[in-house]
Each structure stands twice: as structure tokens, then as C-alpha cells.
Amino acid sequence: MSTLEGAAKPLNIARAADACFADLQNYLGQNPHADVPDDILASLHLLFGKNFAKALEVVDGGGIVCFVGEHTGRRVYKVPGRRAGDHYIVFPAHYCACQSFQYDVVGRSEAVACKHQLAARLAGVLGRTSVSRVPDYTIAHMLLEHCA
Numbered sequence: 001m002s003t004l005e006g007a008a009k010p011l012n013i014a015r016a017a018d019a020c021f022a023d024l025q026n027y028l029g030q031n032p033h034a035d036v037p038d039d040i041l042a043s044l045h046l047l048f049g050k051n052f053a054k055a056l057e058v059v060d061g062g063g064i065v066c067f068v069g070e071h072t073g074r075r076v077y078k079v080p081g082r083r084a085g086d087h088y089i090v091f092p093a094h095y096c097a098c099q100s101f102q103y104d105v106v107g108r109s110e111a112v113a114c115k116h117q118l119a120a121r122l123a124g125v126l127g128r129t130s131v132s133r134v135p136d137y138t139i140a141h142m143l144l145e146h147c148a
């Protein structure tokens with residue numbers, strides 16, 4: 001395990017976040033109309049700090065679209081930005097097209113995810129997205145256009 005020590009902090013946060021989202025998904029699977037339990041809310045807030053509150057605002061604002069590739073099941077989200085009409089293409093575990101992702105997540109490693117990634121993940125688990133099934137090449141084009 002010693003080779004992982006240098007990256008231990010962000011890796012552990014990402015793992016803890018995965019565990020939290022898995023817990024939340026299980027809980028909501030068994031209690032479909034329940035609110036998010038306080039302990040999971042508290043854990044996510046602890047892991048993501050102010051980005052988590054911002055992500056909740058984005059989810060509450062609505063308009064998140066989940067595009068699902070019809071054969072691969074690959075999911076890409078379109079998440080509204082702050083200004084009307086703005087949006088970001090988001091691959092929740094790996095990529096967002098916003099500046100915060102570039103600077104805070106990739107550049108300075110200060111965060112493990114931007115608010116759009118968190119919002120997409122939360123909205124997906126909470127069923128707060130509209131879902132659009134599209135051909136897989138559409139997903140590929142969306143990523144190419146926005147990630148280039």
C-alpha cells in the first residue's frame with residue numbers, strides 16, 4: 001500500500017464519497033420516498049465542504065438531464081450553469097467542462113469534484129434528472145465537443 005501514500009488523501013475522499021453515494025442509493029432503494037438521511041448528508045458535507053451546498057442548490061434548481069447511451073448504458077449529464085442558458089457537460093466520476101474543475105480539481109487537487117459533478121451524482125441517485133436515451137455515438141460526440 002505504500003505506493004499509494006502520496007495520493008492517499010484525495011483517493012480516500014473519493015472512496016469515502018463512493019461509499020456514501022452507495023449507502024444513499026441502497027437506502028433510497030429500500031425507502032423510495034424518504035428524504036436523504038441526516039448522517040449521509042453530514043458525511044457528504046464533511047467530504048465536499050462548500051461544494052456540497054452549492055451542488056444541492058444546483059439540484060434544487062432543476063434542469064439536469066441524464067443522457068444514457070442505448071447500448072453501453074454510459075451516462076453523461078448536462079448540468080445548468082449559473083447564468084441562464086449556460087450548461088456544462090459532466091461525466092460525474094471523471095470530468096466537468098467548468099473552470100473550477102480545471103483549476104481546483106485538476107490543477108491544484110484542492111477538491112475531488114466540482115459542484116456540477118456532485119450535482120449530477122446527487123440528482124442521479126435522487127431521481128431528479130430527466131433521462132434521455134441516445135445512440136452511443138451521441139455520447140461520444142458530446143464528450144469530444146466539450147472535452148477537446
Ligand SMILES: [Zn+2]
Nearest residue numbers: 096098114116
Ligand atoms: Zn463543474
